[in-house]
Amino acid sequence: MKKGKTKKEKVVLNRGITGAGxxxxxxxxxxxEKIFAMVVGLVVGFGACYLYFGVTSVSLVVGIISALVxxxxxxxxxxDKRANDLRIQFRDMLxxxxxxxxxxxxASGAFRGAYDDMLVEHGHKAIITRxxxxxxxxxxxxxxxxxxxxxxxxxxxxSDDIRSFAGVFRVCTELAGDVGKVVRETRDMINDKIEVELxxxxxxxxxxxxxxILAIMPVLMxxxxxxxxxxSSGTLVTVVxxxxxxxxxxxxxxxxxxxDIKV
Numbered sequence: 001m002k003k004g005k006t007k008k009e010k011v012v013l014n015r016g017i018t019g020a021g022x023x024x025x026x027x028x029x030x031x032x033e034k035i036f037a038m039v040v041g042l043v044v045g046f047g048a049c050y051l052y053f054g055v056t057s058v059s060l061v062v063g064i065i066s067a068l069v070x071x072x073x074x075x076x077x078x079x080d081k082r083a084n085d086l087r088i089q090f091r092d093m094l095x096x097x098x099x100x101x102x103x104x105x106x107a108s109g110a111f112r113g114a115y116d117d118m119l120v121e122h123g124h125k126a127i128i129t130r131x132x133x134x135x136x137x138x139x140x141x142x143x144x145x146x147x148x149x150x151x152x153x154x155x156x157x158x159s160d161d162i163r164s165f166a167g168v169f170r171v172c173t174e175l176a177g178d179v180g181k182v183v184r185e186t187r188d189m190i191n192d193k194i195e196v197e198l199x200x201x202x203x204x205x206x207x208x209x210x211x212x213i214l215a216i217m218p219v220l221m222x223x224x225x226x227x228x229x230x231x232s233s234g235t236l237v238t239v240v241x242x243x244x245x246x247x248x249x250x251x252x253x254x255x256x257x258x259x260d261i262k263v
Contacts, residue, residue, distance in 0.1 A: 013028070016153070017138075017149070022156060027078055038070060048062075085126075089127055093117075093128050094187035098187060101180030107179070111135060112136055114132055134149075147173050161193075214248065
């Protein structure tokens with residue numbers, strides 16, 4: 001009986017009901033982004049290890065490992081940045097929708113107006129501009145209802161705020177509720193969350209700066225010892241360096257977890 005080979009699971013992107021949407025729960029690196037991440041990881045890993053240990057072979061191995069790790073680090077960084085941009089732009093879209101509903105526009109007219117506003121405010125390459133263009137085109141040309149398209153966007157967004165808005169918008173539409181009020185309340189809620197996060201970031205900025213200094217201290221100490229001709233070699237020295245480096249890395253990792261506060 002032949003043993004089946006274990007295959008790596010392939011990520012299936014959620015393109016939505018139109019087949020042209022973006023799955024915001026997954027960030028797919030472009031070849032250029034992947035190369036950039038690997039080069040940065042290789043240079044930083046090799047350089048830091050060589051300055052600390054002074055061994056080319058070990059530094060090369062560390063550089064290669066750092067290049068592979070850097071792909072994950074940069075992917076998470078860019079995905080978090082995209083999620084933050086989406087939330088801020090979504091808030092701006094709600095502001096536009098609120099103004100449209102206040103002057104008596106229907107849902108179709110409000111979303112078309114929101115597209116025009118986001119085009120001026122954020123440009124045609126912005127996330128929310130592209131999403132509104134997709135929504136308006138699918139509504140006008142393919143006959144999808146706006147509530148369906150909002151549900152689809154919410155499902156792809158990975159954002160609790162957008163999911164909550166889409167759900168309440170559907171209920172208000174079906175029950176002929178005050179959609180304008182729902183838009184305003186959602187906008188205010190997102191504004192409050194952003195303000196709280198900014199206050200927290202201001203409070204932990206000093207601690208994060210200390211963590212960055214802590215991260216480069218081992219390398220700086222090794223360079224200073226070399227410049228003052230105080231460096232020494234030997235098995236014991238290498239073991240001590242490894243232990244010290246492990247302590248610094250663990251302290252930095254623990255510090256980043258503590259200061260990474262979510263609202």
